[in-house]
Amino acid sequence: MPADTPPPADDPRSDQQLVAAANAGDPAAFDALYHRYKKWVVSLATRLTGDPEQAMDVLQETFIYLLSKFPGFRLTSRLTTFLYPAVKNISIGFRRKTLKFMGGDQAFDYMPAPAPAQPHELTTVIASLPQAQQEVVLMRFVDGLSLEEIAIALKIPLGTVKSRLHNALAALRADPRVQRFYEP
Amino acid sequence: MPNEQEEQLDLPPALVDALRAAYGRRPEIPSGVDDAILSAARDQFARRRRMRMAIRWGAAAATGLAAVLALVVFLHRPLHPSRPIARGDINADGQLNMVDALALARRLAAHDRLDSKWDINGDGVIDQKDVDAIANASVSLKQTGLARARLPGLNDLGIGRAHAGLASASGIAGQARAVSLAEASPTRTSEGRR
Numbered sequence: 001m002p003a004d005t006p007p008p009a010d011d012p013r014s015d016q017q018l019v020a021a022a023n024a025g026d027p028a029a030f031d032a033l034y035h036r037y038k039k040w041v042v043s044l045a046t047r048l049t050g051d052p053e054q055a056m057d058v059l060q061e062t063f064i065y066l067l068s069k070f071p072g073f074r075l076t077s078r079l080t081t082f083l084y085p086a087v088k089n090i091s092i093g094f095r096r097k098t099l100k101f102m103g104g105d106q107a108f109d110y111m112p113a114p115a116p117a118q119p120h121e122l123t124t125v126i127a128s129l130p131q132a133q134q135e136v137v138l139m140r141f142v143d144g145l146s147l148e149e150i151a152i153a154l155k156i157p158l159g160t161v162k163s164r165l166h167n168a169l170a171a172l173r174a175d176p177r178v179q180r181f182y183e184p
Numbered sequence: 185m186p187n188e189q190e191e192q193l194d195l196p197p198a199l200v201d202a203l204r205a206a207y208g209r210r211p212e213i214p215s216g217v218d219d220a221i222l223s224a225a226r227d228q229f230a231r232r233r234r235m236r237m238a239i240r241w242g243a244a245a246a247t248g249l250a251a252v253l254a255l256v257v258f259l260h261r262p263l264h265p266s267r268p269i270a271r272g273d274i275n276a277d278g279q280l281n282m283v284d285a286l287a288l289a290r291r292l293a294a295h296d297r298l299d300s301k302w303d304i305n306g307d308g309v310i311d312q313k314d315v316d317a318i319a320n321a322s323v324s325l326k327q328t329g330l331a332r333a334r335l336p337g338l339n340d341l342g343i344g345r346a347h348a349g350l351a352s353a354s355g356i357a358g359q360a361r362a363v364s365l366a367e368a369s370p371t372r373t374s375e376g377r378r
Contacts, residue, residue, distance in 0.1 A: 027229040181199035
């Protein structure tokens with residue numbers, strides 16, 4: 001790497017600029033994208049698989065998938081919006097393999113959020129929500145996606161996102177276990 | 185209504201922080217994982233760069249070859265591709281054959297306007313000797329395979345079967361003489377038929 005090239009993690013270029021550079025064949029641009037989003041991917045994969053080791057496999061698969069999009073990749077929204085369904089589907093694939101290995105043969109298209117390693121009262125409350133609502137709440141408040149980005153990532157109408165979130169928040173507000181967060 | 189609803193689609197900051205603390209764990213990524221992913225990416229970028237270079241060089245080579253071919257074709261093109269055979273091609277059809285001899289014979293017989301380039305033997309006069317020269321040349325070309333023109337039939341020459349039989353019976357060797365171009369003039373032909 002040339003001496004004047006900034007370290008990938010500190011690359012000042014925007015995602016759009018990095019994607020354009022990677023499309024032009026610049027491996028440093030892909031490095032920068034990787035370092036910028038690897039922790040986000042691992043965090044999401046850990047939450048979806050419930051297994052930090054499997055999350056590393058998901059991380060590899062996700063970025064190999066992203067790599068396969070170059071050249072010719074067009075970034076039309078934030079990269080997290082593009083990566084979310086990839087991470088989710090890869091995680092589902094890994095969990096399905098694990099379940100088959102363990103003797104389970106149930107098929108599921110939706111990934112329920114497994115309980116964190118250290119159960120928390122809040123995670124119990126979230127787990128009590130319908131799975132579609134859990135996903136929207138976590139995407140909005142943990143992953144930091146906007147409502148529009150959630151709609152794009154989940155390929156559902158924006159109105160459906162709002163409706164799910166509205167119902168989830170109403171349920172949370174009514175839950176006495178989290179009432180303390182609403183007190184002034 | 186949507187704005188009102190969106191205002192309600194939020195959580196207290198403390199609850200958001202608590203959610204992030206519960207779910208937003210970011211395990212340390214081993215450097216081996218980083219290396220594996222990034223080296224695979226670099227390999228792929230390098231492979232694509234090589235492929236792009238190969239395509240670019242191939243295209244340049246193909247363009248160069250096409251340019252050379254075009255130059256060769258240009259340099260070897262005929263200067264006057266549509267020009268008829270220079271001397272003796274009376275009807276200017278690009279072929280030298282008995283039809284040209286017949287055409288000149290007819291023009292002579294009809295006292296038509298004559299072109300000076302039809303003086304085939306170069307004696308300064310356009311006459312029966314030039315007709316014979318054309319006939320001889322056309323037969324000679326055919327015998328050596330230099331001319332690919334189809335041999336004219338009797339009908340092409342305007343000669344009936346009776347004339348052909350007469351010529352054959354007279355034992356004149358060679359098609360040029362058997363045709364008897366001088367006799368092939370319209371006057372003599374019509375007399376022969378009569």
